[in-house]
Amino acid sequence: MTETFPRSPDAKPPTMIDVARRAGVGLGTVSRVVNGGAGVRAETAERVRAAIDELGFQRNEVARALRPGKKSSSLALVLGDLTNPFFATIAKASLEVAGQSGFAVVLGSVDEDPEGEKRAIQELIGRQVAGLMIVPDQSDHSFLMSAGVPVVFVDRPAHGIDADIVMVDNEAGGKVATDHLLGQGHRRVAILLAPSYYTTGRRLRGYRRAHREAGVPVDESLVVQLPEGTAEAAEKATSELMDQADPPTALFASTNFVTEGVLRGLGDNTRPAVVGFDDFRMADMLPTPVTVVASDIADLGRTAARLLLARAAGTDTRPPQRIVLPAVLIQRGSGERPPV
Template sequence: MRDVAQRAGVGLKTVSRVVNEEPGVKAETAQRVRDAIDQLGFRRNDGARLLRQGRQTGTIGLILEDLADPFYSLLSRAVEDVARTHDCLLFSGSSAEDPSRERELALALCARRVDGLIIVPTATDHSYLASETAIGTPIVAVDRPVPGLAADTVLTANARGVQSGVEHLLRQGHRAIGFLGDSPQIYTAAERLRGYRLAMADAGLQIRDHWIEMAAPDPLTLRLALDRMLGGPEPATAVFCGNNRTSVGVLRELARHPDPPALIGFDDFELADLLSSPVTVVAQDPAGLGRIAAELLFHRLSGNHGTLQRIELPTRLVIRGSGERPPR
C-alpha cells in the first residue's frame, strides 16, 4: 500500500478508502489510486482485512466423493451459489471414497480456518473433527450421515425412493426384479438396497441370491452380474440400478441383449431422456441437497445454535419408457 500511495501521490488512508470502496475520495484521486494499483499489481489481503474487522475468513469448505460425478457437480454448484450470496468463497475437494484422503482434506481446510465445512462422509468415524466443532466450526453432512459427530444432516429419502421404483415395476407385472447397487458399506447404497428388500417383502416375493449385486460399478462386475441375473433358471425380467454410473454401465451392457429387461435407475443422468429407449429414473434433487446444506451452514454461521436438524428430501419417479416394458 505504501508503494501505491507513493506512486499516486496520496496518503495511506486514501489508498485504504479506495481499496475498501469507502466514500470521501474525489473521483480524480480515486482513479489515480486505481491506476497505481493496476500498474503495481497490488492485491488486497481479504483474510487480513476480515480478521482486523473481527469477522470470519469469508471461506467455506466442501468435500465430495467425486467432483467429476454429475450428481456432485450439481450439488457443488448449488453450494457455491449460496456461498456467493453471502460474499463467501468455496474451496472444494474430492475424497474418492477414501477415508484417509477425506480426513486429510478436512483437516487441511480446517487448518486454513474455513468458517464452516460441508462434507459427504466417507469415513466410518468422524470424531477427528470434534475438536473443530468444539471451537465453533459448524459442519453439515450432506447425502450421508456423519458417523461419530453431531452435525446438521441433509439426505435423500433413499429407501423410499427405491421402494417407489420397485413398486412401479411390480405394477407392470414384474415379479423377478434384480438390484445392482454400489459397495454395501456406503450409506446410500445400503439404504437403497433396504428399499428394494422392503418393496419385494411387501409384495410377498422371495428374492433370489443371483438377483442382487452390491459392488463398485466397474464394467466387468456389471457384465458378470447381468449375466447371472438374466441367464439360467428364474432370470430377472427387470433391473433396478442403484446410481447413475451403474445405469450408464448397464445400458452399455444391455446394448448386446436383443430382448433387454425393464430398467429403472436411481439418479437421473444427462441424455437419459434422449436414448432410443428413454430411461425411467427415480430422480434425486442434488441441487436441493447442496442449497439446503449451505443454507444450514450459514444459518449456524449467523449465530444460531439451536437443535441440530436432519432433513430428508423426497425423490420423484420420472416415467420415460424403459421401466414400462412388460415381463418377457
Template sequence: MTPSIKDVAAAAGVSVGTVSNVLNRPEKVSPSTVERVHEAIDDLGFVRNDAARQLRAGQSRSLGLIVLDSGNPFFAEVARGAEDRAAENGMTVLLGNSGHDGARESAYLDLFREQRVRGVLLTPSDLDSAVLASTGIPLILVDGETPAANLPAVTVDDVEGGYLATRHLLARGRRHIAFVGGPPSIRQVADRLAGARRALAEVPRAHLEVITTPALTVLAGRAVGEQLAARADRPDAAFCANDLLAVGVLQGATILGSIRVPDDLALIGYDDIDFAQSTVVPLSSIRQPAHAIGATAVDLLLESIADPSAAPRVVRYRPELVARASTGA
C-alpha cells in the same frame, strides 16, 4: 519476482498503510492518491494476497465441500447448487473429492481447517460421530445424517427411494428383481437395498437377487450387463443403486449383449441425472433434488454461523419416481 505491496508503495510514492487503505478502505484516501496507487498496481502487475489477508483476519469468504465422487453427475449438481447459493452470499466453494476414502476425507478436513474456511459441507464416507464432532469448524452433513453427532444435515430418504423403485418394478409385473450396487459399506447403497427388500416383502413369490459391484460406475454396470446377457436364468428386472450403474447395465445388456430393455429386462436407476433421459432407451430413475440439496446445505451453514448455539436443523427431502421407457412406462 512477484511484486509486493511494498513495491506498489514505492512506485506510487506513498506508505504501505496508504496502499492498504486504497485496497480495503478507499474512502479514507484522496481520489488522486487512489488513482496513483492503482496506476502503480497496473504497471507492476500486483495481485493482492487475499488468502493471507483472510488468514490474518481469522476467517475467509470460502467454504469447503467434500463429496464421495466428483465424477458422479449427482454430486456435480450438488456442488452447483452450493456454489450458486454461496455466490448469492458473497462466498466461494472449495471442492474436495474423498473417493470414499476416510483418510482422504480427513486430509481435506484438515486442509480446509488450515485455510480458515467458514465451514464445511460433507458427504461422509463413514458416519463416525467422534470424528465428525471433532472438526472444530461448522460442519453440515450432505446426503447423510448422524443423530449421535448432533449435526445439521440435508438428506434424502434412500430407504423410501429403494422402496419406490422396487415397487414400480413389481407393479410392472416383474418378480425376479436384481439389485445392482456396491460396495455395501456405502450407506446410500445399504439404504436403497433395505427399501428394495421392504417392497419385495409385500409381494408373494417375488425374489430379490443382490449383485454386488466394486464401484458405482458405468464400467461396473457394463460388466454386470454383460454377465446378465450370458445367463439363461437372468432376472426380469434390475434396480441399480445409481444411474451410472444403470447406464452401464443398459450398454452391456443391449449393445454388447442381446437383452431387450424393457421387454426382457426392466431397468431403473437412482439420482435422475440429466443423461438418464437421453440414453438409447430413456432410463427410469428415482429423482433426488441435487441442486436444492447443495443450496440448502449452504443455508444451514449460514444459519450455524449466525447462531452457533441454535439446535442443529435437519432437512429431509423425499425421493420421486420418474418412470420412462426402460421400465415400459
C-alpha cells in the same frame, strides 16, 4: 482532497485492485499500508494512501478486506469425483448459495478414500474456513467434534458425530422403484448396488420392503453387491446376471453410473425393464428412454449450504437437524417393459 476518478454512470464501486493499479503497486503493498505500513517506503505508502483517498475509499474498508484470516468468509466443501454429475450439481448449488452471501468455497474432492478424506478435511480446517459441508464416507468422523466450526453432512450421515444432515429419502426411493417393477408383474427383479455407502444400503431396504409388502420372496442371487460403483463394474455384473439360467426380467440400478453400466451390459437386449436411481443428462435420448427415481440434487446442495451459513452466522442454534428430500419416479419407457 477528493478528486474523483471519471466514471460512467453505471460504473461499479472501486476495488482494492483499482487502488493498487492507481498507485502502481501490488495488492500486497496496499495490504501492508492499510495494516500499518511496516516494510513499505514512505513515498510508496503515501502514493497508496492518495489512491485510496482519490478513489473515495474508507481506509478501514480496505483494511477489513485485506486483513488475513481474521474472520473467515470461506466454506469448505468435501465431496467425491466432480465428473460425477451428482457431485458437480451439489458443488454448483453450494457455490451459488455461498456466493450470494459473499462466501467463497474451498473444495476438497476425494474419491471414496477415507484417509484422503480425513486429510482433506484437516487441511481445510487449517485454512480457517467458517464451516464444512461434507459428503462423508463410511469411516468414523468423531474427529470433527474438535474442529471448532459447524459441519453439515450431505447425502449421507457420518459415524461418530451428531451433526446436521441433508439427504434424499433413499428408502422410499428404493421402494417406489421396486413397487413400480413388481406392480407390472415382474417377479425376478435384480438390484445392483454400488459398494456399501449408506445410501445404497437404504435403497436396498426399500427394495426388500417392497418385496415383503407384495408377498414376493427376494432371490438373494439377484442382490448384487458390486466391487466398485463404476459403470464398468455394473456392466460386467449385468452380463453375468443375464447369462444365468434364470435371468432377472427387471433390473434396479442403485446410482447413475450403475445405470449406465446396466444399459451397456444389456446391449441390444431390450427385454428387461430398467429403473435407475438418480436422473442423468440425456436419459431421455437413449434408444429406450430411461425411467429413474430422482431427487432435486441442486436443492440438496442449496439446502445444505443455507443451513451451514446459518450455523456459521449463529442465527440457527437448533439441535442437529435431519432434512430429508423426496425421491420421485420419472417414467420414460425402460421401466415400463412388461415381464417376459
